[in-house]
Amino acid sequence: MGESYQVREHDILIVGAGGAGLRAAIAATERGLSVGIVTKSLLGKAHTVMAEGGIAAAVGNVDPDDSWRQHFIDTMNSGKFLNNWQMVETFTKEAPERVIELEQWGALFNRTPQGRISQRPFGGHTYRRLCHVGDRTGLEMIRTLQEKVLSTGANVYMETTVTKLLKDGGGRVVGALAYTRESGSFVHFKAKAVVMATGGWGRIFKVTSNSWEGTGDGVVLAYDAGAELVDMEMVQFHPTGMVWPPGVRGLLVTEGVRGEGGLLRNSEGERYMERYDPDRMELSTRDVVARANYTEVQEGRGSEHGGVYLDITHLGYEGIMKKLPTMHEQFLKLADIDISREPMEVFPTVHYTMGGIKVDPETCATNVPGLFAAGECAGGLHGANRLGGNSLSDLLVFGRRAGMGAAGYVEENHHGTQIDAGEIGTEIGRVLEPLEKPAGGDDESPYLMQQELQEAMMEHANLMRNEDSLKEGLGKILALKDRLPNVKVGGTRLFNPGWHTAQDIRYLIQISEIILRTALERKERRGAQWRLDYDGPDEELGKINLIVKKDQQGEVGIERREIPPMPEHLSALIEGKVADMAGGEKRGVESQF
Numbered sequence: 001m002g003e004s005y006q007v008r009e010h011d012i013l014i015v016g017a018g019g020a021g022l023r024a025a026i027a028a029t030e031r032g033l034s035v036g037i038v039t040k041s042l043l044g045k046a047h048t049v050m051a052e053g054g055i056a057a058a059v060g061n062v063d064p065d066d067s068w069r070q071h072f073i074d075t076m077n078s079g080k081f082l083n084n085w086q087m088v089e090t091f092t093k094e095a096p097e098r099v100i101e102l103e104q105w106g107a108l109f110n111r112t113p114q115g116r117i118s119q120r121p122f123g124g125h126t127y128r129r130l131c132h133v134g135d136r137t138g139l140e141m142i143r144t145l146q147e148k149v150l151s152t153g154a155n156v157y158m159e160t161t162v163t164k165l166l167k168d169g170g171g172r173v174v175g176a177l178a179y180t181r182e183s184g185s186f187v188h189f190k191a192k193a194v195v196m197a198t199g200g201w202g203r204i205f206k207v208t209s210n211s212w213e214g215t216g217d218g219v220v221l222a223y224d225a226g227a228e229l230v231d232m233e234m235v236q237f238h239p240t241g242m243v244w245p246p247g248v249r250g251l252l253v254t255e256g257v258r259g260e261g262g263l264l265r266n267s268e269g270e271r272y273m274e275r276y277d278p279d280r281m282e283l284s285t286r287d288v289v290a291r292a293n294y295t296e297v298q299e300g301r302g303s304e305h306g307g308v309y310l311d312i313t314h315l316g317y318e319g320i321m322k323k324l325p326t327m328h329e330q331f332l333k334l335a336d337i338d339i340s341r342e343p344m345e346v347f348p349t350v351h352y353t354m355g356g357i358k359v360d361p362e363t364c365a366t367n368v369p370g371l372f373a374a375g376e377c378a379g380g381l382h383g384a385n386r387l388g389g390n391s392l393s394d395l396l397v398f399g400r401r402a403g404m405g406a407a408g409y410v411e412e413n414h415h416g417t418q419i420d421a422g423e424i425g426t427e428i429g430r431v432l433e434p435l436e437k438p439a440g441g442d443d444e445s446p447y448l449m450q451q452e453l454q455e456a457m458m459e460h461a462n463l464m465r466n467e468d469s470l471k472e473g474l475g476k477i478l479a480l481k482d483r484l485p486n487v488k489v490g491g492t493r494l495f496n497p498g499w500h501t502a503q504d505i506r507y508l509i510q511i512s513e514i515i516l517r518t519a520l521e522r523k524e525r526r527g528a529q530w531r532l533d534y535d536g537p538d539e540e541l542g543k544i545n546l547i548v549k550k551d552q553q554g555e556v557g558i559e560r561r562e563i564p565p566m567p568e569h570l571s572a573l574i575e576g577k578v579a580d581m582a583g584g585e586k587r588g589v590e591s592q593f
């Protein structure tokens, strides 16, 4: 007899309880639909909780000249025009409303002396634009959304991992299979629509700021179900991760430090950003600052432990405790450094994945009926480089749109959630295989494979890339792919991290292969894709996105897809033809409290 499993049924299943998933759930429940939220970790613990610096939105509270138009220009410039401009327009127009809504739901932002939501400067933003709660913005965002979600009646399934999206005979996504991490028992979720909100995949690299959840499950589950992916070669290295002690290497040092006036210096005491971006200096875009930090170290002007110095001492103890309390605590506890007295040592760390599941800009629908995506696992908004703060507002704007898009789809489609009888049994067998197959001579440890993969990606898909190295990296990843069937773990199904890693390694390998293949295909220097074997950007490649889709043979298919031309009202902005950027709108929003 086959393995038994539970069945749970909802109108909409949301995979992920970060900012995007929770915001989607709120939007979907507002339509009176039944919503289930699945998360690998506990409610309130999704990666979003780690966000620090703030939420970018042209509210215009401290700089009244700010406008959605300027936010549009900044975002497109930073993304090197690979961005989906329709998404960027929607995003920059709607972000202020979403922030105010968050405040109305109870988020306690830092204040201006007039009592408005305070906004801080961040790299690449023309105006002070980041609405923030000290350096704990993600915590406040998750707390607020979580309370709101719990009041809507959505069901939350914690410590439950989805392993497969299920489709009906018509090719529509109609649910998912998952297992509970506590007991290892299986759950068949039936749903007419599924929203992927599973976050990024920084964990394919050895040095990263990302939490353990960032293994890219959602993007591979969607790819396996036939979804298109976009801009997968674009991986963001944040300029400032911790370097010392080794156990905390990669932990984020928020851009809020530079936003509050932090200065970068090399071992010679030089403010070297003068040589890389004299106009914006430390507040240049992340791709530029990351390459500058990397280059200073490569050329022998690094700090004691192989980084550069970031100095915020001029803010003083009180200023730091008001604006950057987490940074103070982080360095004091982990590195025994008081940042109000000494500079920090920092070096680039893998931080964010611009690419992801390709979605419709209005509804967040993918090309697979019944499948939607939002947040870091979706692509298109950020192009070749994300501006700091633009992720949290992305979660709010497109999380809401994904929830509404899925709700609209469910309201219009009245099909059942029937799937092939044998499908669940086959999937359960696949998931259990690493635990249940007999031990053999060629058994592979998922931990060791993960380590090998992370080292290979660090070496070959770093922030500076070239063809020979990318090819060598691809060879290493394909060799790991061949070894995948040999993964074997011991123990039982009960809270077994080895078994969980055996599931993750499949995603890590698949995404790494896609990144290396697309990075080989984009032969130019653009944003996060910095090919040392090419001199600069390529005009023709600047007009296309790389779209990835599983081909008929089950291999990675890559298509060059032309970016549609911008409509006149947007191209006029980019060309500087619009005199009244604020468009006569009133800037600055009175606080509700």
Ligand code: FAD
Residues within 6 Å of the ligand: 015, 016, 017, 018, 019, 020, 021, 038, 039, 040, 041, 046, 047, 048, 049, 050, 051, 052, 053, 054, 055, 056, 137, 138, 160, 161, 162, 163, 197, 198, 199, 200, 209, 210, 211, 213, 217, 218, 252, 351, 352, 374, 375, 376, 377, 388, 389, 390, 391, 392, 393, 395
């Ligand atoms: P996440 O918050 O990553 O949530 C993903 C969810 O999916 C989790 O609940 C996870 O358990 C679940 N999940 C994944 N796979 C499965 C599966 N197979 N089955 C079930 N559930 C699954 N951005 C900003 O804009 N401003 C900032 O100040 C900022 N600071 C940051 C600081 C740090 C340290 C880091 C690492 C990032 C920061 N970012 C910031 C980026 C931002 O936090 C993330 O991009 C964003 O939070 C991602 O949110 P999300 O909802 O897409 O996914």
